[in-house]
Amino acid sequence: MRESNWSDLVSKIEEYNKIYIYGFGITGKWLQSQLKKTGKVVSFIESDNKKVGFEFNGTKVQSYEEFITSPEKNNIDKSLLLNTVVDIHDVWDKANKLNFTTQIPLGIYLNNHELTDIGEETKDFVGYTMKAVKESHSSYFIEKGIFLRSIDILVTERCSMKCQDCSNLMQYYIKPQNIENQTIIREIEEILSKIDHLFEIRLIGGEPFVNPNIYEMIAYATNLKKVSYVVIYTNATIKLSKEKLLSHNINFNKLSFSITDYGDKLSRQINQVTGILDDLKIPFRAHLPEWWTDSGRIINIERSEEELKDLFKNCCGKNLFTLTDNKLYRCPFAANADRLNGIPKDERNYVDINESIEKIVDYIGDIDYIPACKYCKGRSWDTPQIEPAIQTRKPLVYDKY
Ligand code: SF4
Ligand code: SF4
Structure with a gap:
């Protein structure tokens, strides 16, 4: 082709x-x-x-x-x-x-x-x-080097909300911390040295704007040559600083926002945030919490090999590659469950980004499943929906390994 x-x-x-x-x-x-x-x-x-x-x-x-x-x-x-x-x-x-x-x-x-x-x-x-479809199809059908559609970068474990069913597992962190920019940058440099093109960096948390260094991170990420776009995932609970957006060397052509609007009581800054984005002509998509499923639990389910393969095959989260702790995971569930010691340590859950290109390519390609799937309810296309964003006051309890 x-x-x-x-x-x-x-x-x-x-x-x-x-x-x-x-x-x-x-x-x-x-x-x-x-x-x-x-x-x-x-x-x-x-x-x-x-x-x-x-x-x-x-x-x-x-x-x-x-x-x-x-x-x-x-x-x-x-x-x-x-x-x-x-x-x-x-x-x-x-x-x-x-x-x-x-x-x-x-x-x-x-x-x-x-x-x-x-x-x-x-x-x-x-x-x-x-553009994502174009780049993904071109890289799959026409030899264009190693392409990744997106990588989620965890910039903080902290969130201004505490949703009991957060699929990124923030509800389990007892003393959540921000992640240092230097650490994140070192990891991004390493993974980018192994691939040819990354369509999208997604800066996620928790709530990214809880981390005071987020503006520097946005500037860094939007100026990366191998990266086409940077998307910030926010819950609009924290005011955006127009001054900080303008005073950092941010490449606005690559920046967009995905805003989950949890309503007046929670997303209190939605008008302030969208107003500034409108002023600066930064594209954004503000939407109600969509398609919440019961996938934010760490549990241990007995599943056969076939069932695990099936779960993974039908999971809509299996290509949400997540970078943290020098490791690239298939999904935020595996990344956070591992950081929380909520699943047994198993090197097949991730690929170390210092590994060879071949090993990274194998991991991001067609695999059957990861051991973390055994501890996850999965995110299949037909999982029933649940009420979104029920808040918990205390971190949820889970078994540690
Ligand atoms: S707003 Fe809720 S779902 Fe989003 S990161 Fe925070 S705790 Fe998780
Ligand atoms: S089923 Fe497996 S791939 Fe899907 S979210 Fe759970 S751990 Fe990740």
């Missing part, structure tokens, strides 16, 4: 009678809005059952499992499947099993295309999301 222009894909589409779109994310919706006029778009196909049954612009979402057993699957001659999923390595082979005439990764055609607002998402945010 090679990179092509959007217009090449539009010409190619003429060869097909029907079009299906894999992935009901922002990129999938953008694609539907571009192709609707062809009259060929039949449906979205999704592995995430939470999205099944929705529709966008008149096109419905059907589940992968239903489609594979439906009579419709025997009627897909001259049909094209356009794959829009950013974690393409997770779904490409699975989607091939649907036996469409052709499957195409949209990302390699995302050149010279037109951006539009999609629903409530602004053109800027749509462009940012589609």
